[in-house]
Amino acid sequence: MTTIRDVAELAKVSTATVSRVINSNGYVNDGTKKRVKEAIEQLNYLPNDVARSLFKGRSQMIALFVPDITNPFFPELARAIEDVTNQYDYTFVLCNTDNDIVKKIDYLNALQQKSVDGFIIVSSSLMEEHLKNIQAPIVALDRSISSDISSVTVNNRVGSRQAVKYLKSLGCSRIAHIAGPEHVDNAIYRMRGFLDEVKHEGWFNSSYVVSGAYNFEMARKATVNLLTKNPEIDGIFAGNDLMGAGVLNAAASLDIKVPEDLAVIGFDGISLGEKVTPALTTMAQPIYDIGTRAAEILITQISTPDSTVTAEEFNVQLTERQSTQ
Amino acid sequence: MTTIRDVAELAKVSTATVSRVINSNGYVNDGTKKRVKEAIEQLNYLPNDVARSLFKGRSQMIALFVPDITNPFFPELARAIEDVTNQYDYTFVLCNTDNDIVKKIDYLNALQQKSVDGFIIVSSSLMEEHLKNIQAPIVALDRSISSDISSVTVNNRVGSRQAVKYLKSLGCSRIAHIAGPEHVDNAIYRMRGFLDEVKHEGWFNSSYVVSGAYNFEMARKATVNLLTKNPEIDGIFAGNDLMGAGVLNAAASLDIKVPEDLAVIGFDGISLGEKVTPALTTMAQPIYDIGTRAAEILITQISTPDSTVTAEEFNVQLTERQSTQ
DNA sequence: TTGTATGCGTTATCAC
């Protein structure tokens, strides 16, 4: 590999001068600057980032932790973050944590050892105590971690109420909910929003809430069960779109017509919802915006270490498709 | 941050000894080893990987380039590679290239500057000339790059012939193909496999091949067009599952019944195929295996710099689902 | 405006 020394020799200057040219730092004569640039060009020189990182204590890398890369919600989120980080000349590192606390902590340590500059984390099992040894700034995304850590989320509870109200406005009179994992805060909020709207209805009973663990297959099975036992159900609010797709699949396998006999609404607004038939109505999150915002907040915190903690909440929006009309 | 020097002072030894303990390198007295380990424990010391990388010239990082992270095929592939790299104590870096040659080159340079140890690349636009300045080993995955670069692929052409034969065996007598991008080698092989089976058929004409660019929406539109102009078509072979989903969507919008009036088969075997209704029959790649294998080959090449170039080809397998039966 | 010298944290070589 060619080093700054090679460039210095070729340009007949010291390494300090080369460094000044590279970083546009301090005074350097136009003539020598030109000579240095030519030498750089000629040698095809690229500075060694590892040496830079060692000196600076920073690596120009930002990491994103997601629980499950195969849930399409997260690649869409990752895209947004990647765009922003690239724009600010950071290298983007995507880590799949499998919701495994050990894997998360391993990643945290490995990346901290590499002087990663900041973390954007989607996690419900990571607590403040796990993060106390982490020096780099952290932004929680999609799920909050603690009041000391900035977060970007959506109005899950209100959005879920909207979803149920919408089903009611279509004439649904027996509405069920496929819930996400019990330990995930946004899943809890979505369930609460659902309950807010139905718990005082005469027809409601607790068997109308079943768990689908934010997973297609679990949701499919749960729905088959649910609809077999309770054929009177005419509306389902799925806690996310992946499970919404599972509901549609279950309905098809039971020969239940959607939307005629059963209206289905999901949550998230991932593109999978447009690919299934019938297309899935959903409470869409502004996925790209929340990803972008999280990245911006993180980058601000990196450059301004004593910036204040913020908790931003975005609104979800009803996107009507075939599964409800 | 606590350094090796802090540990050395606390344990009343030199940094050299601490280093020996950390790396289980050279002789060190059991008693002092114990003292050092206690000091490490007490200070919560973790070695600085940046300094290590600088010294060693290696970073223990492996990068994967994918053209489109929102195509579910690639997250599934990434999962496999991540599993292997973690197992060998590498940090895994996922890069989304958007099929953009500039972005790819930027990533290559940025990562080479970070002393990344190796690359696994899915790309059809990256040529040998772009890679000539890259020191680290490279493995091409899903698409080959050049005969000098190891690759892991599948038998696209033969697999495609199987797909078409299968449609014929079901009684299809007018079969069309939704093709992938023209500049992607596996898309070309899949089209050739299709043509191998149909070009001598009396009914075949070139308007039965349309482009869907490995993209859901493009495939959907192309299919609507195709089926409107050629209502006699009773079988479609989509170049990948994402486009297969587009075909199903188009058929539904035209009120064409699948599989009764139209049989549809895709290629890839991504989980999306199980989520759509009807579920998509496909020529399934062993996604996890090819990812795993690519990672293993790369890691071998990293540790054995003069290992030989290999080109491994896996077989695809018919997975029958509702869209054909 | 430019050069010299030092340190970032680690590992490996060479003494002892």
Place this chain on the structure above:
DNA sequence: GTGATAACGCATACAA
């Protein structure tokens, strides 16, 4: 068995 020290490639403080 253990310690002192040079080196990895770079950026900065300080001199000149």
